[in-house]
Amino acid sequence: MRAIACSLALLSGLALVVGRPSARELSETPDPDAAHSGPTETYTTFESIEYNVEKAVHTGPDAGEVTVTLYHKYPSSLHNVRLHGASDVLDVKVAPALAEEFKPTDFLSFIVHASLSRPIEADRVSLPLAIHADEFTAEPTIEITVPLTAEAEREVNESLTLPVGAVEVRVTPYGNLAYYGCIVGTLGIIGWLIVRRRRAA
Numbered sequence: 001m002r003a004i005a006c007s008l009a010l011l012s013g014l015a016l017v018v019g020r021p022s023a024r025e026l027s028e029t030p031d032p033d034a035a036h037s038g039p040t041e042t043y044t045t046f047e048s049i050e051y052n053v054e055k056a057v058h059t060g061p062d063a064g065e066v067t068v069t070l071y072h073k074y075p076s077s078l079h080n081v082r083l084h085g086a087s088d089v090l091d092v093k094v095a096p097a098l099a100e101e102f103k104p105t106d107f108l109s110f111i112v113h114a115s116l117s118r119p120i121e122a123d124r125v126s127l128p129l130a131i132h133a134d135e136f137t138a139e140p141t142i143e144i145t146v147p148l149t150a151e152a153e154r155e156v157n158e159s160l161t162l163p164v165g166a167v168e169v170r171v172t173p174y175g176n177l178a179y180y181g182c183i184v185g186t187l188g189i190i191g192w193l194i195v196r197r198r199r200a201a
Contacts, residue, residue, distance in 0.1 A: 058153040063115035078133040
């Protein structure tokens with residue numbers, strides 16, 4: 001009896017082991033809810049993010065601000081985008097502090113305000129700015145120039161205006177004379193119409 005009971009216990013245990021799926025089989029079994037739980041694939045792309053620096057303004061004694069506009073061509077949105085800069089001579093504030101979502105082909109502008117934390121002799125300061133986004137594997141860095149005086153503001157803005165290059169233009173000989181002739185002719189016609197109306201009255 002003892003041998004029969006032992007044999008039955010051994011057979012039932014073997015059946016449980018054979019019928020139970022292995023850990024590997026469990027890991028390979030597709031979960032019907034997994035497809036709806038969120039992104040399951042990531043990849044690396046090398047499209048670019050671009051920036052434009054504009055409106056460098058002198059805002060007060062030893063202070064200035066610069067507007068930086070970002071644009072990107074990535075196939076999906078960037079998240080938690082911000083600019084942050086550090087300097088040993090400047091106190092830096094950026095508005096907005098954070099952009100939660102930056103959609104493709106949109107423009108995103110930040111106003112970077114900087115003021116001197118200690119006196120210096122220069123009338124402008126270069127400030128490196130790092131661009132952060134959750135999707136970035138590194139933080140690209142740009143550099144802006146913050147004007148601290150009205151004269152520096154004018155010069156910085158002039159440097160931001162880039163010429164498109166030399167373009168050939170065809171100018172009609174005696175172009176000014178033709179222009180003035182058109183004006184005189186138009187005035188003559190108007191005067192003749194006025195005189196004719198008065199005679200008719």
